[in-house]
Amino acid sequence: MGKIFKRAFISIRRHGGLTLASVVMMSTTILAISLFVITAWVSNVVLQNLEAKAEITAFFSPDSKEDAVLSAKKALESNSRVLGIKYVSKDDALKSYQDQHQTEPTLLENITANIFPPSLEIRAKDINDLPSIYEELKTQPQIEDVVFYKDVVETFQSWVKAIRIGGLSLIGFLGFVSMLMIFLTLSISIHASASEIDILKLIGATKGYVRSPFIVQGIVYGTVSALIAALILTIVLPLSIPKIAPIFQGIDFPSLSYVTIGIAVAGEVFLGMVLGALGSLLAVRRYLRY
Amino acid sequence: MIRFDNVTKQYWDGSCALKDVSLQIEPGDFTFLVGPSGAGKTTVLKMLIKEEVPTEGDVYLNEYSIPNLKSKFIPKLRREVGIVFQDFKLLPTRNVFENVAIALEVNNTRDDEIKNRVAEILSKVGLTDKSSHFPAELSGGERQRVAIARALVHSPIVLAADEPTGMIDPVSAWEIMQLLSKINDEGTTVIVATHNIDIVDSFKKRVIELKDGQIVRDEKKGKYHRHG
Numbered sequence: 001m002g003k004i005f006k007r008a009f010i011s012i013r014r015h016g017g018l019t020l021a022s023v024v025m026m027s028t029t030i031l032a033i034s035l036f037v038i039t040a041w042v043s044n045v046v047l048q049n050l051e052a053k054a055e056i057t058a059f060f061s062p063d064s065k066e067d068a069v070l071s072a073k074k075a076l077e078s079n080s081r082v083l084g085i086k087y088v089s090k091d092d093a094l095k096s097y098q099d100q101h102q103t104e105p106t107l108l109e110n111i112t113a114n115i116f117p118p119s120l121e122i123r124a125k126d127i128n129d130l131p132s133i134y135e136e137l138k139t140q141p142q143i144e145d146v147v148f149y150k151d152v153v154e155t156f157q158s159w160v161k162a163i164r165i166g167g168l169s170l171i172g173f174l175g176f177v178s179m180l181m182i183f184l185t186l187s188i189s190i191h192a193s194a195s196e197i198d199i200l201k202l203i204g205a206t207k208g209y210v211r212s213p214f215i216v217q218g219i220v221y222g223t224v225s226a227l228i229a230a231l232i233l234t235i236v237l238p239l240s241i242p243k244i245a246p247i248f249q250g251i252d253f254p255s256l257s258y259v260t261i262g263i264a265v266a267g268e269v270f271l272g273m274v275l276g277a278l279g280s281l282l283a284v285r286r287y288l289r290y
Numbered sequence: 291m292i293r294f295d296n297v298t299k300q301y302w303d304g305s306c307a308l309k310d311v312s313l314q315i316e317p318g319d320f321t322f323l324v325g326p327s328g329a330g331k332t333t334v335l336k337m338l339i340k341e342e343v344p345t346e347g348d349v350y351l352n353e354y355s356i357p358n359l360k361s362k363f364i365p366k367l368r369r370e371v372g373i374v375f376q377d378f379k380l381l382p383t384r385n386v387f388e389n390v391a392i393a394l395e396v397n398n399t400r401d402d403e404i405k406n407r408v409a410e411i412l413s414k415v416g417l418t419d420k421s422s423h424f425p426a427e428l429s430g431g432e433r434q435r436v437a438i439a440r441a442l443v444h445s446p447i448v449l450a451a452d453e454p455t456g457m458i459d460p461v462s463a464w465e466i467m468q469l470l471s472k473i474n475d476e477g478t479t480v481i482v483a484t485h486n487i488d489i490v491d492s493f494k495k496r497v498i499e500l501k502d503g504q505i506v507r508d509e510k511k512g513k514y515h516r517h518g
Contacts, residue, residue, distance in 0.1 A: 003395065199379045202339065203440060204368035205396035207361075 007213035008220060011189050018185045019221065025181040026225030026275065027232070029174040030268055034233055036167035037264075043160045045253055050156055051127045058137045059117040059145040062090070068142060069118045076122060081129040086121040090114065117144060175275060178225075182218050182279025183286075190214060190287045197288065211284040215277060222276025226269040291316055292338065292448065292479070297347035299333055299503070307333040308344070309503040315481065317447070320474045322490050323483040324514055325500035331483035334500070335450045338371050338481075340364050351448070369397065372441030376453035378433045380425040386412065386436050387421040393443045407443060415439045415469060431462025438469060448479045455486050463489065487514040 012019050060069050066089065073085050088096070093116035101107045122137075124130045134148045190197065200210050292315040299307040308330045315321050323331040336342040337349045343357040350356065351370065359367060380389050387408055394404045412418050415435040425433055434454055441449055451470060455463030467482075467489050474480040484490060490497060490513060497512030498505060 196381055199381060200392070200396060202341070202368060202373060202379065203393045203396060204365045204444065206365045209396045209398075 004212045004216055008216035011193065011213060011217050012220065014192065015185065015189050018188055022181045022185040022221050023225050023228065026178045026221060026272060027228040029178040029275070030226050030229035030272055031232055032174050033171050033271065034229060034264075034268060036163075036171060038237075040160075040163060040167055042248070042253075043156075043163055046248065047156055047160050049252060054127050054130060054149070055121050055123045056130060056134050056137060057119050057121050057147045058140075058143045059119045059147070060142055061144045062115060062117045064118055064142060066118065069120065072140070072142065073120055076120065079133070081124055081126065081133060083123045083125045085123075088119045088121060090116045090118050093117070093119065178275050179279040179282070182221055182276055183283045185221070186214050186218055186280050186283035187287055189217065190283060207288070211288055214284050214288070215280045218276040218278075218280025218283070219273050220276070222272035222274070222279075223269055224272075225276075226272030229272075230265045230268050291350070291352055292481075293350040294334070294337075295348045295350070297337070297344045297349060299330075299337075299342060300345045306503050307342075310347070311500075311503070311505055312347075313498060313505060313508065315479060317479055318474070318477055320471065320480045320493070320495045321482070322493070322495055322497045322512070323481060323500060324485070324490055324497055325506075327485075328502075329500040330503040331500055332452050333503075335373065335452050335481065335483055338448065338450055339368050339373055365396070369393075369444040370446055371448045371450060372444065372446035374434070374437045374441050374449065374451040374454050376456040378425070378437045378457075380433060380436055380440075382425050385422050385424050386417055386428070389425070389436055390439045390443055393440045397444070408439075411439045411443050414442070429462065430458035431465055434458055434462070434466050435469065438466070438473075442473065442478075446478065448481065449473060451480070451482045451484075453484055454482060455484065455489065460488075467493065490514040 058072075060072075069087065073087055076082055076085055090113040094111065094113040097111065097116065098108060122133060124133055130148060134146055137143055137146045197210055292313075294311050294313045297308050297311045301307065311330070311334070323334060325331055333342055337344065337356065338351070340356050340359060348355050348357060351367070356367065381392065384392065390408045390411060391404050394407060399407075409418070409421075412421055415438055417432065417435055417439065420428060420432060425436070428436065434457075438449075438451075438454075449470070454466055454470070458466065463486060470480050470482060471493070494511045494513075497507065497509050497514070499507035499512075
């Protein structure tokens, strides 16, 4: 094994320029893939938050009796698509209004609970059921208005979908380019060692003996590239998070433990190794035929 | 035993390296392949290690058909048939010891075994004191002895030498031939493709003459020329 590594490192050293180009290309790829994974994770968290907060508010007329609203609530609770309902009384509505306009006393003058309609805030088990619940509520006579910010959720859903499709295409493309780079680098390494390889074959070297240093070479490129990408992320992310965080105010992000970060780095290294191994396997299969 | 059964080798451009060649070489034989350049001597040797395959006919090493050998068995074949080239084919960045040792390394032989076996074989070819020298520091004759040592390190049943004296001075050439003769005396089948008239004539061994890819002469104790 030691001899295989020794031969691999000799080959890496011999082709310094190409090694650098391959590692830069692969690091960029793995960095881009990591950034995509982070973006996808953030959008998923945002989407989950939005979905959790997505609800329909049904406003009753201000003169509706509390009993009538509560019986409507009870009827809705028996609906299998409904996850939960919150009753907001006239007083609750006033309190909420007052809280929102604490700093604007003129807006609070002469305001009483009577002018606020009681309402029900309805959340669905599945966000996709919200539109049908919305339509049903609109037909009920005691309900004066139904508010549902479906556009916001739908727009964000389509964004997340686009990010996923675009990101996966990007990963596919960059992964392919990376593999191609490793393939080309190793092809050149193999060609440069052609006479040595011919001699080894003539004296009875097994396929594995001839091929293994080049496969190790590809794996080393992938591993080093992944570690460089992880290092860049470790430096850049903590610096950029404070600048990006205000955009996501109000969104609850699960905290990242060292174990999660460790798994992410290990995943990057694994990805690098796989890309390196695939690129090198393609090259040895193409150029080291027996 | 080596057997060529009606072997023809034709290339895609229509040129023919061998035409209907049949021959048999018994274990322990010493055989010279002679003939002008392009006669097909090297092709015969290459077929012994499946470096070339016939377009027609078959080549046997003992009972095994070499052209039909699966690629995974080629390394083993090449350890059974040691080959020596005119241009030595040594690795310039490795010293004498390493150039011989690599033949065992490729076979995953243990380090201590490699050390003992290489020392033994270098002593046999008279290069013990040159084991740490690099090929560039050796004479042509010494380089060829390294190549022979490398071919011998697996104790092959056949040693095939393609113009082994072609790039060395006459004195060294004679030494190389003495060494090959000694190896043959120890039981290894030796096949030498050569242009060296003096050597062929003085050895009085079997001579197979090829011309334009065909065997034109096969004599048990022959000379380079039919009428020489």
